[in-house]
Structure formats: C-alpha cells, structure tokens
Amino acid sequence: MLSKKMLNILNEQVAKEVYASHLYLAMASWAENIGLDGISEWFYAQSEEEREHMMKFIRYINERGGHAVVPLVDEPPKDFPGIREAFDASLEHEQMVSGAINDIVDLSIKEKDFATHNWIQWFVEEQREEEASVQGILDKLELIGKQGLYVFDRDIMSMRGEH
Ligand code: FEO
Numbered sequence: 001m002l003s004k005k006m007l008n009i010l011n012e013q014v015a016k017e018v019y020a021s022h023l024y025l026a027m028a029s030w031a032e033n034i035g036l037d038g039i040s041e042w043f044y045a046q047s048e049e050e051r052e053h054m055m056k057f058i059r060y061i062n063e064r065g066g067h068a069v070v071p072l073v074d075e076p077p078k079d080f081p082g083i084r085e086a087f088d089a090s091l092e093h094e095q096m097v098s099g100a101i102n103d104i105v106d107l108s109i110k111e112k113d114f115a116t117h118n119w120i121q122w123f124v125e126e127q128r129e130e131e132a133s134v135q136g137i138l139d140k141l142e143l144i145g146k147q148g149l150y151v152f153d154r155d156i157m158s159m160r161g162e163h
Contacts (some may be wrong), residue, residue, distance in 0.1 A: 003111055007066040009104055010116075014057045015071040016100055020093060021050035026076040027086050038153040039083065045160060046090075053123070060119060083149070084141055091134045098127040133160070 002010065028043035061068035080086040101123045108117035137159065144152050 002061070002064045002066045006107060006111060006113055006116060007061065008058055009107055010061050010066065011069050013100060014054055014068060016097055017054035017057060018051055018071060018073050020097060021054060022049045023076040023093060026078060027080060030078070030080055036153045037158045039080050042156045042160065048052065057159060087134060087138050087141060090133065091138060094127065094130045094134055098131060101127050
C-alpha cells in the first residue's frame with residue numbers, strides 16, 4: 001500500500017509525464033509545419049514514449065492500491081524560436097523530470113518503500129538515457145551549420161537509442 005505522500009508524488013509525476021508528452025507533440029507539430037520531417041518524427045516518437053511513461057505510473061499506482069488521477073494538462077507553447085531552442089527546452093525539461101524522479105527515489109528511501117524504490121530504478125536509467133540523447137543532439141547541432149540541417153533532419157531518427 002502506498003502512503004498518502006507517495007501517492008501524491010506519484011500522481012504529480014503522472015501530470016509531469018503527460019505534460020512532457022504534450023510538449024513533445026507541440027514540438028513535433030511545429031517542426032512538421034516548417035518542413036523538418038525528420039525532426040518532427042523524432043519529437044512524435046518522443047511524445048509517444050512520454051505517454052508510455054505516464055501509463056507506467058498510472059498502472060503502478062493502481063496496482064499498489066492507490067487511485068491514479070488523469071490530470072488536466074497545461075497547453076504547451078505552439079511555436080518555438082528555432083531548432084536549437086526547441087532542443088534546449090527539451091533538455092531543460094528532461095533535467096526537471098530527472099529531479100522529480102530523484103525526489104521519488106528519495107521519498108521511497110525515507111519511507112522504506114522498497115517496492116517503489118525498486119520499481120522507480122527503471123526511470124532513473126531512462127532519464128540518464130534521455131538526457132544523454134538530447135545532449136547528443138545539441139552537440140551535433142553545434143557542429144552543423146544551416147546547410148547541414150537538411151542532412152541532419154534526414155538522419156536524426158537513426159540517432160534514437162534503444163528503449
Ligand atoms: Fe518521461 Fe522524458 O521524461
């Protein structure tokens with residue numbers, strides 16, 4: 001059985017994951033509209049992945065006797081100043097999510113909730129991968145100029161790691 005505090009923090013994480021899914025969806029739609037099909041596909045795939053994260057939290061909460069709440073979602077930005085800025089925003093968002101996951105780990109230790117501690121490790125690893133993946137893209141963007149963007153847009157999907 002989850003403590004009330006743990007139930008609350010896990011439900012807050014449901015909201016964070018669904019917002020992440022919508023944020024990536026907004027980025028995908030924006031990129032598709034400016035003709036960057038590869039980058040758009042990358043964001044669409046990322047959005048799906050975030051939805052899967054949300055589902056994992058919902059199912060875990062319910063499995064442990066809590067009630068997972070489907071939250072209202074804030075509207076993400078419609079437009080982004082540029083590719084670089086969109087990926088900067090992605091990294092910043094992933095770092096925020098990593099911090100939130102760490103808070104859950106921290107609470108699970110304090111409460112000696114070892115089931116949650118064990119379960120949440122998948123997300124600790126996932127966040128490490130996601131931050132590295134977005135950082136890798138930012139590094140590549142640093143290397144290419146504007147002409148390189150066409151080739152980058154074509155190749156970005158092959159940069160998705162195994163999840
Ligand atoms: Fe599910 Fe990328 O945080």
